[in-house]
Amino acid sequence: MRELIKMVIVLTVLAVLSGGLLSGFRNATAARIEVQQLKFVKGPAITAILKGVSNDPIEDRFAIKDGETERKVFVGKFDDKANTVVLESFGKGYGGDIGLMVAINMEDDTIVGAAVTTHSETPGLGARAKGDPGFVSQFKSLSINDSFKVTADGGRVNAMSGATITSRAVCAAATEAGGIYQRMKPQLIEKLKEFNK
Amino acid sequence: MAKTLTQEFTKGLWEEIAPFRLVLGLCPVLGVTTTVENGIGMGLATTFVLVFSNLLVASLRNIIPSKVRIACFIIIIATFVVVTELLMQAFAYTLFLKLGVFIPLIVVNCIVLGRAEAFASKNSITLSIADGLGIGIGFTLSLAALGSLRELFGANNLTIWTTPTSVIGVQEVFGPHFQPFSFMVQAPGAFVCLGLMLCIMNLLGSK
Numbered sequence: 001m002r003e004l005i006k007m008v009i010v011l012t013v014l015a016v017l018s019g020g021l022l023s024g025f026r027n028a029t030a031a032r033i034e035v036q037q038l039k040f041v042k043g044p045a046i047t048a049i050l051k052g053v054s055n056d057p058i059e060d061r062f063a064i065k066d067g068e069t070e071r072k073v074f075v076g077k078f079d080d081k082a083n084t085v086v087l088e089s090f091g092k093g094y095g096g097d098i099g100l101m102v103a104i105n106m107e108d109d110t111i112v113g114a115a116v117t118t119h120s121e122t123p124g125l126g127a128r129a130k131g132d133p134g135f136v137s138q139f140k141s142l143s144i145n146d147s148f149k150v151t152a153d154g155g156r157v158n159a160m161s162g163a164t165i166t167s168r169a170v171c172a173a174a175t176e177a178g179g180i181y182q183r184m185k186p187q188l189i190e191k192l193k194e195f196n197k
Numbered sequence: 198m199a200k201t202l203t204q205e206f207t208k209g210l211w212e213e214i215a216p217f218r219l220v221l222g223l224c225p226v227l228g229v230t231t232t233v234e235n236g237i238g239m240g241l242a243t244t245f246v247l248v249f250s251n252l253l254v255a256s257l258r259n260i261i262p263s264k265v266r267i268a269c270f271i272i273i274i275a276t277f278v279v280v281t282e283l284l285m286q287a288f289a290y291t292l293f294l295k296l297g298v299f300i301p302l303i304v305v306n307c308i309v310l311g312r313a314e315a316f317a318s319k320n321s322i323t324l325s326i327a328d329g330l331g332i333g334i335g336f337t338l339s340l341a342a343l344g345s346l347r348e349l350f351g352a353n354n355l356t357i358w359t360t361p362t363s364v365i366g367v368q369e370v371f372g373p374h375f376q377p378f379s380f381m382v383q384a385p386g387a388f389v390c391l392g393l394m395l396c397i398m399n400l401l402g403s404k
Contacts, residue, residue, distance in 0.1 A: 007265045014269055018276040025280050029287040036290035120298070 041117050042101065046086055048133075049103045049113030050076040057086060060195065064187050066180060073188065075195055076103060076112075082195035083107050085188055087180055088117065091173030094165040095120035098129070100136075100173035104144050104181055106192060114139040114174060119166075126166030135160050135167070139174055144181055148174045202327045209331025215308045216339045216391075217398045222308040226340060227387040229299050233366070234356045236344030238292045239299060240337025242285065244330065246277045246303050247312060251329035254317040261318075270313045271304070278303045291359060308336060346390050351381030 038058060046057050055077040063070050076084035086103045098119040103112040116130040129135055138157050139148070148171040149155020152164065159167035181188075213219060216226045225243070229235045253273045254261075261269045282300050285293045293300065303309060312332055317325040348354055353375050356366035369375070380386050 003262065003264075007262045010260060010262060011265055011268060011272070014272050018272050021276060022279050025283050029283045032287040033283070033290075036286060040290050040294065123298075 037118070042088070045101045045115040045117050046074055046103075049101060049115050050084065050086065051113075053077060053084075054080055055082075062191055064184060064191065066184055071180065071184070073184075073191070075192065077195070082192050084112055085181075085192070087177050089173045089177040089180060091169035091171070091176065093119060093121055093169035094126050094163075095122065098166065098169045098173060100170055100177065102139070102144070102174060102177040104177075106185075106188065109144050109181075111139045111142050111144055111174075113137075114170075116170065121163070121166050126160075126163040128160055128163065129166050129170055132160075136170065144178045147178065148172075200324075202323060205324050206327040206331040209328065209333070209335040210338070211335070213332070214335040214339055214398075215332055216336065216343075217395055218402075219308075220395070221311060222306050222336065223391070224302065225299050225306065226343060226391065227384065229296060230340055230344040230347055230387060231351070231382045232348045232354075232356050233341055233344040234292070234358055235295055236340030236342075237337060237357070238289070239296055240333070240340040242281050242296070242300060243303055243306060243309065243336055244333025245281055246274060247309050247333040247336075248326055248329040249277045250274045250309055250313055251317040251325040252322060254313045255320060255322045255325035258318045266318065267310075267314070270310060270318075274309050274313065275304050308332060343387070343390055343394060346394075347381045347386055350378050351383075351386060353377045 043058050047053075050057055053076045055075070057074040057076050060075040060077075060082075061072055062075070063072050065071075071087065074086040075082050076086065078084060084103055084105050086101055088099055088101050090097045090099055092098075096119070098121065099117040100114055101117055102114045104110070105112050114136045115133075116136060119127065119130060121127045121129065135158075142148075147155075148157055150157050150159040150164065150167050150171055152159060153168070155171065157167065157171055209215070215221045216223060222243075225239050229239045250270070250273050254270060257269070257273075278301060281303070282293070285296075285300065312329060316328050320328070345355055348356065349370060353371055354366065354368050355370060356364055358365045378386070381390070
C-alpha cells in the first residue's frame with residue numbers, strides 16, 4: 001500500500017512540475033514565436049493570396065476584440081483602396097488545429113483567396129492542403145456569408161482524396177471565418193475608413 | 198567498472214556511437230539527413246534533450262519507484278522535447294519548419310530512453326551528463342556525416358546553416374556541370390548510405 005501511494009505521489013509531482021515548467025516556457029516564448037510565424041508562415045501565405053496588392057499587409061495589421069478573444073486582421077489595398085481584410089481562423093483537422101487565412105473583399109463579401117498556414121496533418125495526404133493550391137483555390141470568389149461543406153456532406157467543395165477530415169476542417173475554418181467576419185463587420189468598416197484617409 | 202568522466206564522454210563518440218555501433222535511433226538518421234544543416238540541427242536538439250533528461254533522471258534516481266520508472270522517464274523526456282520545440286520555434290524557425298514532425302518524435306527516440314534506463318538511472322549526475330553529452334555529440338556527428346554524404350552527392354551542396362538572408366556553406370561543390378544523384382536525397386539513398394557507413398565502421402572495428 002505504501003509503495004502504491006509513493007508511486008502515485010512521485011508521478012503526480014513530476015507531472016505537475018512538468019506542466020508548470022512547460023506553461024512557463026510557453027509564456028516566455030509566445031511573443032517571439034508569434035513574430036517568427038508572422039515572418040515565415042503567415043507572411044508568405046498572405047502575400048500569396050493577396051497578389052497585386054499595393055501595400056504591405058503585414059505592416060498594415062491591427063487587432064480588434066471579438067468578445068473575449070483578440071483577433072489580428074491584415075489589410076490589403078488594391079488600386080490604393082483598402083477594401084480587403086485577411087482573417088485567420090481554425091478548424092479541427094486530423095492531427096490538430098489547421099489555421100486558414102481568408103482574404104475577404106469587403107465591398108461584395110466575396111473571398112479573394114484562402115491559404116493554409118499552420119497544420120499538423122499527415123505528409124502526402126492532409127498536408128497537401130497547404131502545398132497544393134488547387135484545393136484552397138475552390139474558395140475563391142465564393143461568398144463569405146455561405147457555410148462551406150465538402151460534397152460528401154452536401155456542400156460544393158471537392159474534398160482532397162484521402163484527406164476528407166482535413167478537407168472538412170478547412171471548410172469548417174472557412175465557415176468560422178465567415179462567422180467572425182459577420183460579427184466584426186461594423187468594426188472592420190470603421191477601421192478600413194482610417195486606412196482610406 | 199569505475200570509469201572516469203572522460204571515458205564516459207568519449208565512448209559516445211566512437212566505441213558506442215549510437216547509430217553506427219548500437220544501430221539505435223535510426224528513424225531520424227534516415228529521415229532528416231537530406232542536408233548537413235538538418236542533421237546538425239536534429240543532432241543538437243537530441244543532445245539537448247539527452248543531457249537534460251540524463252541530468253534529471255540521475256538526480257531523481259533514488260526517488261523514482263522502479264515500477265513506474267519508465268512512466269517517469271517519459272514525462273521527463275517529453276517535457277524537454279516540448280521545451281526544445283518551443284525554443285526552436287522562437288529562435289530557429291526555418292530549421293523548425295524543415296525538421297517538422299521529427300522534433301516531437303525525439304520523445305520516442307530509443308537513444309534517449311535507452312540512456313535514461315541503462316545509464317542515468319544507475320550512475321551519478323556528473324557521469325550521466327558526460328554520458329549524455331558524449332552520446333549526443335556522437336549522434337550529431339553521425340547525422341552530419343551521413344547528411345554531408347547525401348547532400349554532397351544528391352544536391353551538390355554543403356549547407357551548414359541557412360538564415361533568411363544568407364547561406365553558410367559551399368554551393369556547387371563539384372562545379373556547375375555536376376549532375377546530382379537525386380537518388381541520394383530520397384529514402385533509398387539514406388538506406389544505402391547508412392549501410393555503407395555501417396560496413397566501413399565494422400571494417401575499422403574488426404582490426
